[in-house]
Amino acid sequence: MAHVTGLLPPLRLASPTATRELVLFAAILIVGAGFSLASPYFLTVVNLVQTLRAGLELAIVSAGMTLVIIMGGIDVSVGGIMAVSAILIGKSYQAGLSSWFVVPIGLASGTLLGAWNGFLTTKLRVPPIIATLGSMYIFSAIMFLVIGGAWISGLPGTLSPLVNGKVVGIPASLLVILAVYGLCWVLLRQLPYGRHLYAIGSSEQSAKLVGINVDRTKIAAYAILGLLAGFAALLYVARLRNVEINIGTTVALEAIAATILGGTSIRGGVGSLLGTLLGVVFIRIVQNGLVLIGVSSLWETVIIGGLLIVVLTADALGNRNNQRGA
Secondary structure (H helix, E strand, O other): OHHHHHHOOOOOOOHHHHHHHHHHHHHHHHHHHHHHHHOOOOOOHHHHHHHHHHOHHHHHHHHHHHHHHHOOOOOOOHHHHHHHHHHHHHHHHHOOOOHHHHHHHHHHHHHHHHHHHHHHHHOOOOOHHHHHHHHHHHHHHHHHHHHOOOOEOOOOOOOOHHHHOEEOOEEHHHHHHHHHHHHHHHHHHHOHHHHHHHHHHHOHHHHHHOOOOHHHHHHHHHHHHHHHHHHHHHHHHHHHOOEOOOOOOOHHHHHHHHHHHOOOOOOOOOOOHHHHHHHHHHHHHHHHHHHHOOOOOHHHHHHHHHHHHHHHHHHHHHHHHHHHHO
């Protein structure tokens, strides 16, 4: 295995990603300062904790999205995975099952749906954007067929402490985020699997030549994203104790935006979880600040989409200049 590892493409991890993280951190401070001046409620403990809880599901999904985009993939159906998982969770609770059964159902459903996307992109060779777009429509149809346009409400609050509780004064939501990102960091940076993801994102053909099982690695990445989407669905149900008909409608765009804003290249081979987490924080404070100053929620999507276009354009121009310089 040593000779295989030595032949892997060099990882492009240092300066571009670190620079993006510093710029994003500075942007968070500047935007936060601006909103704190515009609204006296922005920096209150209550608002910050509520913002943290509201961003919990996005943070979890974005961690999985980072793994997928690093290997050169993408998943626009992750909101649908989260929605279907949440519906199964809600229906299981309504059927009288305890959380000991509901939790595995939520996690397993997300994992299987994610693996389905991996199967489409590897075994059937469907481009990731097309495969997951098709899955998004299928999952959305399933959601509406099952719940018929009505909410699933009155669910038990058994898992609520995971979102609304505290551990020695620290919000449980924060601890959950740190635990998920810690595990993903170990997977990405301390285990061979993480190097395989970077290698596939850098050059899939080279990864095959050094003996990496590309298909299995890709399917696993999509399955992990699905698992985290299922976990996010559990946290969503724990937070709201119902399942709304619009669940997950924006989470894919926001997760992709957070990941790319944080420095993960849409072309693959470059990225970090810290940058993604900073991207989540930036998106959520912008959304929260706009609400506090009375700006229509429609502008949230406009701003996030605009930022995504700017970052992708800058990355494309930078890549073009690097190719000319080479």
